[in-house]
Amino acid sequence: MPGPVGRPRREFRNYQQGILPAGPGARNLTEFFASIDEKLDATAATAPKTQRSDRNVLNLLTKRARVLYLGPANYCRFTDPSRALCLKLAGTPTADRPLVGMCDSARCPQAIHHPCHRPVWSEHAESTEIFLGQLGTTRKTERTRLQADYYRALRVVAEIDAATTTDEEPT
Numbered sequence: 001m002p003g004p005v006g007r008p009r010r011e012f013r014n015y016q017q018g019i020l021p022a023g024p025g026a027r028n029l030t031e032f033f034a035s036i037d038e039k040l041d042a043t044a045a046t047a048p049k050t051q052r053s054d055r056n057v058l059n060l061l062t063k064r065a066r067v068l069y070l071g072p073a074n075y076c077r078f079t080d081p082s083r084a085l086c087l088k089l090a091g092t093p094t095a096d097r098p099l100v101g102m103c104d105s106a107r108c109p110q111a112i113h114h115p116c117h118r119p120v121w122s123e124h125a126e127s128t129e130i131f132l133g134q135l136g137t138t139r140k141t142e143r144t145r146l147q148a149d150y151y152r153a154l155r156v157v158a159e160i161d162a163a164t165t166t167d168e169e170p171t
């Protein structure tokens, strides 16, 4: 299983192949990956024999990996506590680390969804849909909440798919 830097490295390689992240924090991460790409270009220019080796990528990613938290349904790029939705919900906006247990990655600006998170959201949408079908008509409050949950999961899946396919134009 990839370690804390292994997974960002894999996502960086995906980025290089046009498989982009999705979610509110995706743009920030894409810019970060672009800056790594630039640094690798600069290194290659000053040292022609230097390859874009995993070691170079690893070194650059490691510097920022400490702000990256890896969850099963999303990654969290925790660069600004004041923007962390989990901390706002918990009433601890100055904490120095996210409250992953209270993560609401579909709404937090620091959340990022990658293709590896798609199965979690897809399964969540499917199970919620089944649950909705079994719900009695009198349970309106629960139905409203589950429907919002269902649509949110579908939206995340659609965003992941869109980000994955956007740049895959034929060359």
Ligand code: SF4
Pocket: 075, 076, 077, 078, 083, 084, 085, 086, 087, 098, 099, 100, 102, 103, 104, 105, 108, 109, 110, 111, 112
């Ligand atoms: S809500 Fe989730 S993505 Fe946002 S800061 Fe908290 S753990 Fe990170």
